[in-house]
Amino acid sequence: MSRVRPHQPLALVTGASSGIGEALAGQFAAAGHDLVLVARSADKLQALAAALRTRHGVTVRVEPADLAVPHAAAALAARLDRAGLSVDVLVNNAGVLAQGAFVRQEASVHRQMIDLNITALTALLSAFVPAMAQRGAGRVLNVASIAAFQPVPSLATYAATKAYVLSLTESLAVELRDSGVTVTALCPGITATPMLDSAAAANAQVSRLPGMLIGRVEEVAREGFAACMNGDVICVPGAVNQAAVLASRGTPKWLLRRVAGLFGRKTGQF
Ligand SMILES: NC(=O)c1ccc[n+]([C@@H]2O[C@H](COP(=O)([O-])OP(=O)(O)OC[C@H]3O[C@@H](n4cnc5c(N)ncnc54)[C@H](OP(=O)(O)O)[C@@H]3O)[C@@H](O)[C@H]2O)c1
Numbered sequence: 001m002s003r004v005r006p007h008q009p010l011a012l013v014t015g016a017s018s019g020i021g022e023a024l025a026g027q028f029a030a031a032g033h034d035l036v037l038v039a040r041s042a043d044k045l046q047a048l049a050a051a052l053r054t055r056h057g058v059t060v061r062v063e064p065a066d067l068a069v070p071h072a073a074a075a076l077a078a079r080l081d082r083a084g085l086s087v088d089v090l091v092n093n094a095g096v097l098a099q100g101a102f103v104r105q106e107a108s109v110h111r112q113m114i115d116l117n118i119t120a121l122t123a124l125l126s127a128f129v130p131a132m133a134q135r136g137a138g139r140v141l142n143v144a145s146i147a148a149f150q151p152v153p154s155l156a157t158y159a160a161t162k163a164y165v166l167s168l169t170e171s172l173a174v175e176l177r178d179s180g181v182t183v184t185a186l187c188p189g190i191t192a193t194p195m196l197d198s199a200a201a202a203n204a205q206v207s208r209l210p211g212m213l214i215g216r217v218e219e220v221a222r223e224g225f226a227a228c229m230n231g232d233v234i235c236v237p238g239a240v241n242q243a244a245v246l247a248s249r250g251t252p253k254w255l256l257r258r259v260a261g262l263f264g265r266k267t268g269q270f
Pocket residue numbers: 014015016017018019020021038039040041042065066067068069093094095096097116143144145146187188189190191192193194195196
């Protein structure tokens with residue numbers, strides 16, 4: 001990709017082929033960022049790239065990749081380096097979720113979540129943030145979840161991976177405070193995306209969730225984009241989710257575990 005407008009900031013968005021990542025790519029493009037779109041589905045990325053070029057006049061590069069494969073992040077960074085591109089904004093959004101009792105899930109299911117949600121996210125930070133710090137400018141948006149704030153029986157490994165993302169983000173935000181690089185954790189509640197469709201297909205209870213608990217993807221992306229550009233450390237989109245996080249912070253851990261356990265058992269999730 002030859003960058004026609006070299007002064008435009010470049011945002012790299014992982015998991016851009018659907019859901020929150022696709023919506024975040026739209027937000028950055030609308031604000032004039034050139035883009036690198038990453039996910040496994042090359043056809044969906046190409047379609048999104050074409051739409052964003054037409055709608056916003058930005059330059060979009062498509063980089064199909066399975067980020068869960070070892071060294072995928074380093075290989076991606078090397079390809080961009082060879083193309084003379086430096087990433088100004090890293091949006092670490094790609095993630096997977098598997099629901100159910102821990103003991104009934106194969107080891108490979110836990111590994112897939114850890115490989116993508118933790119290992120790939122960390123490798124991408126390691127590949128791109130040192131250069132940002134050296135340049136004295138950059139932004140990172142790590143997509144965690146409200147599941148990061150408390151244990152979630154039936155989503156045990158997933159919630160643990162998101163707690164990692166939140167903790168890492170908070171530490172890096174402090175480490176990088178005077179470097180010109182900001183680090184933000186976007187912590188959405190339940191959001192209407194293909195991930196929610198898959199969870200509903202696996203568990204009928206999920207499809208019966210009240211609508212007020214389900215966030216709109218465009219709204220989540222809009223709030224995440226604003227928080228990233230503002231350099232906020234934590235962004236919890238939506239009043240219902242903010243209230244839930246506040247309540248969980250004010251509740252003793254033993255009680256949180258008990259309530260979460262009761263809810264999970266009642267809804268037959270483990
Ligand atoms: N939806 C929710 O309720 C919710 C709530 C809180 C947090 N989140 C978080 O938000 C993020 C986005 O989720 P979403 O709801 O938008 O889900 P989604 O629509 O399923 O999107 C997931 C994205 O990740 C990509 N991806 C999956 N495996 C990958 C891999 N191995 N390598 C590269 N890309 C991969 C997918 O693309 P390909 O399949 O094309 O690779 C897709 O673009 C995740 O981190 C999720 O944990 C979601």
